[in-house]
Structures are given as C-alpha cells and as structure tokens.
Amino acid sequence: MKPIDFLISSDEDGESRLTNQAPFSVTGLPMLHISSSEINGDFTADDIITFNPETNEICIAAYVVENWALNPERTAEELEAARLFLRQWPDGPQIA
Numbered sequence: 001m002k003p004i005d006f007l008i009s010s011d012e013d014g015e016s017r018l019t020n021q022a023p024f025s026v027t028g029l030p031m032l033h034i035s036s037s038e039i040n041g042d043f044t045a046d047d048i049i050t051f052n053p054e055t056n057e058i059c060i061a062a063y064v065v066e067n068w069a070l071n072p073e074r075t076a077e078e079l080e081a082a083r084l085f086l087r088q089w090p091d092g093p094q095i096a
Contacts (some may be wrong), residue, residue, distance in 0.1 A: 001028035004081045008068045013037050018065060018081050030085045032061045045089035062092040069095050 014036025
C-alpha cells in the first residue's frame with residue numbers, strides 16, 4: 001500500500017494527521033495520529049478521543065476525519081484516504 005500522510009489540523013499545541021506512517025498502522029490502513037500536549041496517540045475510526053478530561057469533552061475519531069473530508073477543497077487522494085479510514089468502522093459515518 002502506498003504511503004498516506006495528510007495534515008488534518010495543526011496549532012501551536014500540536015497536530016493531527018491521517019496517516020499510515022504511524023507506529024500502530026501495521027496493516028497499511030490510515031489511522032488518525034494526534035500529537036499534542038494533552039493527546040498523543042493513534043486512533044482507528046471507532047476510537048473515542050478525550051479532548052478535555054476535566055469537562056469530559058469527547059469525540060469519536062471517525063467524526064474528526066469525516067468533518068475534515070467534507071471540506072470541498074479536499075483532493076481525490078485525500079478523500080480516498082478518508083474513505084479507507086472510515087470503512088474500518090462500517091456502522092460509523094461514511095462519505096460518498
């Protein structure tokens with residue numbers, strides 16, 4: 001499988017990427033990799049991410065990638081990577 005590595009978001013605290021270059025992406029399928037002061041890990045589509053432990057602010061990883069993929073400026077290659085990620089959770093959100 002060819003390398004996948006797309007920036008989802010970044011700020012002064014860190015970044016998130018849709019990548020199959022993450023340590024736990026052993027199958028070659030993309031994972032959501034988040035590296036920041038509060039979160040550091042690799043997530044599959046159905047993983048729950050705790051963004052703020054004090055307020056219990058959570059999100060499912062699939063929704064992060066879906067929201068990113070719905071930007072009309074995404075390339076065909078970015079959309080295909082998002083589809084590969086989202087298909088890992090068949091009951092979750094999907095994009096056309």
